[in-house]
Amino acid sequence: MSKKRVHEVAKEFGVDNKQVITILQQHNIPVKTPLNSVDDNAYAIVKQALSRKGETQKAVPQQSGASKTEAVHKEAPKAQHTEKQHGSNGHKQEQHKQGGKPQEQKQHGKQYNQKSGFRHVQINEPTNKNNNAHGNNQGKPQNRPNQQTQQGNNRPNNGQQRQNDTRNNDNRNNDNRSNNNRNNDNRPNNNRNADNRQNDTRNNNQSARSEQPNRNDERRNKKNKKGSQNRPQSLLSTSMQKKKNRVKQRNEQYIQHKEEEKRKAESAIATVIELSGPLSVKDLAEKMGREVSEIIKKLMLLGVMATINQEVDVDTATVVAEDFGVEVVEVEPDEDPTEIQEIEDAPETLKPRPPVVTIMGHVDHGKTSLLDVIRQTNVTASEAGGITQHIGAYQVRYNDNKITFLDTPGHEAFTAMRLRGAKSTDIAVLVVAADDGVMPQTIEAINHAKSAGVPIIVAINKMDKPGANPDHVKQQLSEHGIMPEEWGGDTIMVPVSAKQRMGIDDLLENILLVAEVMELKANPNRRAQGIVIEAQLDKGRGAVCTVLVQKGSLRVGDTILAGTCYGKVRAMTNERGEKVKVARPSMPVEILGFSEVPQAGEIIDSVEDNEARTIAEKRIAKQRVQELQSSHKITLDDIFNQIQQGELKDLNIIIKADVQGSVEALRQSLESIKNDEVRIVIVHAAVGAINESDIMLASASNAIVMGFNVRPDANVRRVAEQEKVDLRTYRVIYDAINDVESAMRGMLSPEFKEVVVGRAEVRQVISTPKAIVAGSYVTEGRITNDSEVRLIRDGIVVFEGKVDSLRRFKDEVKEVKTSFECGISLEGYRDVKEGDVIEAFLMEEIKPQL
Numbered sequence: 024m025s026k027k028r029v030h031e032v033a034k035e036f037g038v039d040n041k042q043v044i045t046i047l048q049q050h051n052i053p054v055k056t057p058l059n060s061v062d063d064n065a066y067a068i069v070k071q072a073l074s075r076k077g078e079t080q081k082a083v084p085q086q087s088g089a090s091k092t093e094a095v096h097k098e099a100p101k102a103q104h105t106e107k108q109h110g111s112n113g114h115k116q117e118q119h120k121q122g123g124k125p126q127e128q129k130q131h132g133k134q135y136n137q138k139s140g141f142r143h144v145q146i147n148e149p150t151n152k153n154n155n156a157h158g159n160n161q162g163k164p165q166n167r168p169n170q171q172t173q174q175g176n177n178r179p180n181n182g183q184q185r186q187n188d189t190r191n192n193d194n195r196n197n198d199n200r201s202n203n204n205r206n207n208d209n210r211p212n213n214n215r216n217a218d219n220r221q222n223d224t225r226n227n228n229q230s231a232r233s234e235q236p237n238r239n240d241e242r243r244n245k246k247n248k249k250g251s252q253n254r255p256q257s258l259l260s261t262s263m264q265k266k267k268n269r270v271k272q273r274n275e276q277y278i279q280h281k282e283e284e285k286r287k288a289e290s291a292i293a294t295v296i297e298l299s300g301p302l303s304v305k306d307l308a309e310k311m312g313r314e315v316s317e318i319i320k321k322l323m324l325l326g327v328m329a330t331i332n333q334e335v336d337v338d339t340a341t342v343v344a345e346d347f348g349v350e351v352v353e354v355e356p357d358e359d360p361t362e363i364q365e366i367e368d369a370p371e372t373l374k375p376r377p378p379v380v381t382i383m384g385h386v387d388h389g390k391t392s393l394l395d396v397i398r399q400t401n402v403t404a405s406e407a408g409g410i411t412q413h414i415g416a417y418q419v420r421y422n423d424n425k426i427t428f429l430d431t432p433g434h435e436a437f438t439a440m441r442l443r444g445a446k447s448t449d450i451a452v453l454v455v456a457a458d459d460g461v462m463p464q465t466i467e468a469i470n471h472a473k474s475a476g477v478p479i480i481v482a483i484n485k486m487d488k489p490g491a492n493p494d495h496v497k498q499q500l501s502e503h504g505i506m507p508e509e510w511g512g513d514t515i516m517v518p519v520s521a522k523q524r525m526g527i528d529d530l531l532e533n534i535l536l537v538a539e540v541m542e543l544k545a546n547p548n549r550r551a552q553g554i555v556i557e558a559q560l561d562k563g564r565g566a567v568c569t570v571l572v573q574k575g576s577l578r579v580g581d582t583i584l585a586g587t588c589y590g591k592v593r594a595m596t597n598e599r600g601e602k603v604k605v606a607r608p609s610m611p612v613e614i615l616g617f618s619e620v621p622q623a624g625e626i627i628d629s630v631e632d633n634e635a636r637t638i639a640e641k642r643i644a645k646q647r648v649q650e651l652q653s654s655h656k657i658t659l660d661d662i663f664n665q666i667q668q669g670e671l672k673d674l675n676i677i678i679k680a681d682v683q684g685s686v687e688a689l690r691q692s693l694e695s696i697k698n699d700e701v702r703i704v705i706v707h708a709a710v711g712a713i714n715e716s717d718i719m720l721a722s723a724s725n726a727i728v729m730g731f732n733v734r735p736d737a738n739v740r741r742v743a744e745q746e747k748v749d750l751r752t753y754r755v756i757y758d759a760i761n762d763v764e765s766a767m768r769g770m771l772s773p774e775f776k777e778v779v780v781g782r783a784e785v786r787q788v789i790s791t792p793k794a795i796v797a798g799s800y801v802t803e804g805r806i807t808n809d810s811e812v813r814l815i816r817d818g819i820v821v822f823e824g825k826v827d828s829l830r831r832f833k834d835e836v837k838e839v840k841t842s843f844e845c846g847i848s849l850e851g852y853r854d855v856k857e858g859d860v861i862e863a864f865l866m867e868e869i870k871p872q873l
């Protein structure tokens with residue numbers, strides 16, 4: 024016979040190529056692929072093996088119950104390996120055939136149910152073999168087939184596990200014995216156990232001899248174990264039936280549920296909805312009785328990409344609703360539980376109150392000087408950089424009348440505060456330098472005052488200057504809609520000189536005149552309401568807040584609420600530092616008692632004891648929701664903005680400053696910097712020293728840290744270096760803004776870099792006739808008598824200047840190193856306190872790189 028290939032032989036016998044290969048390999052004939060050739064001898068082997076197998080398969084279905092097991096056992100020993108090899112296949116075939124006999128299965132199932140603890144199941148030949156090969160798995164379900172085998176043989180079932188096990192072994196061992204021995208199971212158990220041991224030994228020997236096929240067996244058996252084939256057939260079928268029933272039941276429930284939902288949805292679809300303000304997509308869907316997905320789809324068609332929690336404005340919501348044929352009725356918003364209800368004061372309760380005046384104008388036109396003259400004090404000298412940086416509020420008395428002044432700073436940086444000043448103000452005094460005329464911030468001030476509906480009195484300052492030209496100023500102002508009285512307009516213009524104290528009375532008289540015409544009144548006998556002018560954290564005193572009372576009277580002991588902060592008024596002082604018990608309308612006071620620092624510009628209310636906390640908590644919750652939504656706030660206009668922005672890159676900034684006013688000023692100024700490529704994002708802005716968590720936040724959000732009048736301590740600086748966070752500190756806001764602007768234009772090239780030389784801790788303050796000496800201990804680096812120093816209190820810079828004298832005991836020294844004590848006095852500064860830190864630094868020039 025000519026040589027055939029494996030696949031041809033397989034085809035001839037109607038079996039898989041793999042099966043033929045396996046048979047040949049078991050006979051040590053080296054074939055690997057279906058293309059390998061097969062000689063006559065090999066062909067005969069395959070033929071013999073397959074014909075035997077065919078007989079086996081034919082024989083099996085003729086058996087029933089236990090005899091099936093035995094039918095397999097009756098195989099000739101020669102063919103054992105083949106049988107083992109195909110054990111699983113044979114088993115599958117059996118299952119397949121049984122699958123076609125539901126009647127038989129049902130019977131088995133019945134028997135199982137009727138005789139509890141007596142399981143009638145199908146053969147589990149592979150498991151038995153497995154047990155034989157690996158010792159016994161007592162108590163495991165593999166025993167079941169043997170119980171059935173026992174039953175099939177009409178043997179008494181005593182239900183004892185041990186016996187079953189023995190029987191298992193018996194069956195297994197029978198595999199290895201001749202057919203003649205197989206059915207002699209009538210021997211006593213003891214004998215059979217002895218037999219088992221013998222057979223085990225034999226099994227082992229056989230295993231050793233046919234290692235290869237046995238390993239294949241094991242693998243197959245393992246594989247079978249994983250699959251359901253190993254489970255008894257009747258169990259399989261009943262569980263399948265149960266599963267089917269469950270699925271059917273679930274499907275029915277699902278359909279019912281869907282129908283119910285549909286019915287509900289149809290009945291819930293609204294034809295008219297009421298809208299009182301922006302609302303989330305989810306809320307809109309609920310109001311309309313529609314699916315959220317329908318709303319989102321409609322928004323998409325309108326060009327608005329919104330998610331379920333995003334907010335849509337009333338206009339957008341109306342368009343969407345109308346598209347669904349739903350009528351929209353705009354209504355007044357519901358009462359907000361986070362708002363304090365306004366009290367309508369009856370006219371008879373109103374009493375005259377002093378006017379609140381804001382001084383506005385361009386930088387350096389003399390606002391502070393003018394107010395200074397009015398207050399008879401001098402604050403200009405102590406202001407860093409000569410620019411007013413905090414709102415101050417003062418009440419002055421003139422001719423038995425009181426006037427409250429809010430000193431709003433003139434620099435552009437304080438636009439936000441100026442705006443707030445105008446809102447809390449009755450009269451705006453616009454200071455215009457007679458020699459300089461109308462400047463950009465003069466116009467801005469006019470616009471703020473106009474938009475707030477506040478009457479303007481113009482103070483034409485610096486009249487003493489040779490170049491003073493009041494007419495030119497009037498001319499310029501009239502061009503901006505501010506017409507002087509003498510020219511037929513309604514604006515009072517008073518020429519003054521802060522320097523020479525000229526025209527001040529005239530100005531004050533005119534303020535009172537305008538106030539009189541305005542008939543400014545308030546009810547002093549009600550709970551207080553006012554505005555937070557300024558707030559900061561003082562280590563010793565806690566939150567310190569300048570408040571302007573606008574209505575009612577604020578008393579020590581009152582429970583107060585401002586934004587999300589609340590507390591009880593512990594103490595109140597006026598602008599002269601005198602303690603006051605009651606603050607009436609238009610009176611500015613500094614109060615202590617807030618648990619946290621409120622935001623400047625916040626409305627402060629005196630409330631019932633139990634109200635404060637509840638409302639504050641509600642406000643915090645509302646704020647959180649708003650914060651979440653604001654980042655994704657979406658309107659139809661927004662889409663256009665986003666397209667315009669294109670791929671914008673963000674410059675993340677963290678702001679820390681000494682007082683809330685500065686925080687806001689810096690934030691406002693930075694955010695107003697416009698640049699096509701970069702958008703400024705204020706990641707965090709707060710009052711207080713720069714701390715480690717600021718640096719970590721900056722590191723995580725890739726932000727720079729800008730400190731204004733605050734300093735990091737040594738540890739924070741170290742962390743910043745480690746995290747490679749750019750940390751910049753400033754004393755003048757203008758410099759900070761300039762830096763950012765230049766950096767964004769790519770023009771930031773610092774010529775000097777600040778290097779901290781050393782730090783000393785003030786441990787004792789010694790007062791001498793000549794100076795205040797800070798008895799200090801150098802904690803790091805060195806302090807030199809020529810270095811520039813800053814005095815830091817609770818992380819806030821309170822002074823920056825030079826060392827006046829540096830002493831060790833009584834001797835003047837040039838420098839003092841770490842771990843030494845010394846006496847330091849500062850040039851022109853006496854307010855040194857224990858616990859302050861003196862930081863010595865020098866400005867190092869950075870050589871331009873060629």
Ligand SMILES: Nc1nc2c(ncn2[C@@H]2O[C@H](COP(=O)(O)OP(=O)(O)OP(=O)(O)O)[C@@H](O)[C@H]2O)c(=O)[nH]1
Pocket residue numbers: 384385386387388389390391392393403409410411432433434484485486487488519520521522523
């Ligand atoms: N000659 C003259 N100089 C004045 C007069 N008023 C103010 N100055 C000077 O103008 C400069 C600016 O004065 P400030 O009072 O600080 O001006 P400001 O508008 O408060 O400035 P900012 O706080 O920076 O907004 C100071 O050098 C004052 O001495 C005045 O009536 N005559």
